Amino acid sequence: MAIYENPSAEKLKEILQRPSYNFSKIEKVVEPILEKVKRGGDKALRKLALEYDHVELDDLWVSESEFATADSHVPDTLKEAIQMAYSNIKKFHEAQHQSKLVMEVMPGVVCSRRSVPIQKVGLYVPGGSAPLFSTVLMLAVPAILAGCQEVIISSPTNRLGEINPVVLYTANLVGVKRVLKLGGAQAIAAMGYGTQTVPKVDKIFGPGNQYVTVAKQMLAKQDVAIDMPAGPSEVLVAVDKHSNAAYAASDLLAQAEHGPDSQVVLVSTSKKKTAEINEEVVKQLDKLSRKKIAEKALELSAMIIVEDKKQMLQIINDYGPEHLIISTDKPEKLAEKVVNAGSVFVGEFTPESAGDYASGTNHTLPTNGWAKSFSGVSLDSFVKKITYQRITEEGLMLLGPTVERMAEAEMLDAHKNAVTVRLNKLREDGISGKSGKKSPEDGESLLFSKG
Template sequence: MKKIYNPNRESWAEILKRPTKTVADIEATVLEVFKEVQKDGDQAIQKYTKKFDGVRTDQIVVSQEELSTANTLVSEELKNAIQVAKGNIERFHEAQKTTQVRVETTTGVDCWQEKRPIQKVGLYIPGGTAPLFSTILMLAIPANIAGCSEIVLCSPPNNEGKIHPAILYTANLCGVTKICKVGGIQAVAGLTFGTDSIPKVYKIFGPGNQYVTVAKQLATQFGVAIDMPAGPSELLVVADTSANAAFVASDLLSQAEHGKDSQVILVSTSKELIAEVEKEVDAQLQQLPRMEIAKAAIKNSKLVYVENDQIALELINEYGPEHFIVCVEDENYYISHIENAGSVFIGNYTPESAGDYASGTNHTLPTNGYAKQYSGVHLDSFMKAMTFQKISKEGIKEIGEAIEIMAEAEGLQAHKNAVTLRLDSLK
């Protein structure tokens, strides 16, 4: 990992740069796939699955028989662990339900807001180098709590044309209504336009590689909403001498093993801790089955020394990490002043892995600095807020004149007339 000491502010942008391609590098490929899927449907889906995943899928939709088989292939131990996580995630997201907001803004003018579920949602579940069945828990559970009627899941097939049994088991457990063996750009395109096998949806959720991220952004041009631009995973740890170097190193590596384009950063006010963490990273790295992936990610990563907490916090807010771990003596300073982060993990015994799996919070989070303007997935991500109003005779008398004056000032005579006619009827 590259060590940087007391970087000046002019260099922050370069230091904090993500190892991602620009949209321009990827957009042409994405657009080509979108056009073919829009035109040729399932035929294009199968073509690009063969091209990108190296496998031919004659049947895109997962059958009931495949679901039954998957159920027998998942160990009872893993099923129990998934149930534990499911319970915690359900509890946390159930608690996010809100009641109707109702206000009489003035006499006779009754306004209220109610939430309604998004009817059709698509869930993208990465399945390449790691089958992320945990992401199904994070997306399908709040979708069901919200009341979404159609929940379509897409995940890339393996070289046998199958989806990992843990993904199928978890999807079935969490009430997914249709599962499709398709990944990458073509999955997002299928959810955007609809094909004979893949239903068109109103909103697409889920993380993915840079191609999936750009595909989701392009989908918004065709009338489909997305949760956020969620790309390659990233983690920033702030730590001082109160931190456990072995714990910090394990957290850095837990994100580095996600993918070669992941990025991890340690910001510290202690040069000694940085040296200890660097040794621990080297030692723990050798034990990882995904060592080569983590090594590539480590090349994108930084160890940054700064003189005090204020500078550290300013740098962290500039970066806007997806995952932010706080292992410092004065943790309240960071908790109170952090402005840009997807999810925050506090203390030596709060690994980022807990949020990835079973603590209850959602792990679908904004990356690439989008934590400055996006929230992570939560219950309201699957809902729309609708406003209602009912105005009585007294109410239109109360606000009618103000509406008339404002409408006339904007040159919208029909707007004014709609009020004037009502007021005249009451004279």
């Protein structure tokens, strides 16, 4: 990996430049695919599967017998591993449930907020060079826990029209029974537009290649939501003289093997340790089955040597990495000051791989600097927050004049009048706003009850 010692601010910006794509070129490929699916529905999906995946699909959906067959093809040891990961992810996401908020902000004026599940969600699970069954856990578990009414998965098949059995086993384990045999932009189009047999979803989740990413972004301009903007996967590893070189190198390579456009960055306060880690990268790289992919990713990556942890923290927060591994002395101290990162791995015995699979946190995270403004996927990603307000007669007598004055100042006469007509009637009825009645009658609505 290229090593830079105390680079200038201008040079640092150049070093940390993310890989870029010609999105207009990709859009020209994706747009006709979206249009074909929008117009042709299931028939178009079958044609596109044949054209791009070279597979003839008799049925777009996985059958019950295919689920059963998949189960028998997954080794028991792998099932046990998946079940442990499932347990941890479920526990952590279940704890993210937020209770209803009810507050009387002033006498007779009660506001409340509750979480409501998004009704229909589509989860894209990549299945190209490496079928990411872990993504099933990361997306389907919070979707089920949130109470989404309809949850569907879409994942590409092999040339025989079969989805990887581990993907199907994991889907069945978490409770998703509807799995589409589709990959690429056409899968996103199917879920975004809906067809004769595929329901139109309200929100699409999941990672994918550049065509999947662009398809999601294009559909997000229309009438379907997406989880977050996405780019190539990335990691920043922070080390000092106390760090274990072999551990740090393994973390860099774990990210590099994701894809040739992945970006891995090392930020170090020790020149000697940086050299040791670089040697370890070379040593460990040679043993990887995805060596060529990792090598290409390393070409886009860098090791940066800085004077102290203050500079290290500045780089971390300016870069906003998807994954941040803090492998320094007293890592918690540095972690507390991080404000821009998708997920943080604290301490030498917390590899990114743990979060990718089984620690309990979610691995669907903002990339390309979006960690500065986006969170990773969580239970919150699958719910909406709806607010309510309930005002009694006395409450309106107290609050109404304030609303009237504000509406009048903004020259919105109808807004003012909507209050005025009510206040005039209440005054005619002799309501003063001083009766002490503060909230709606008991039993009127559970929305305004804290129980």
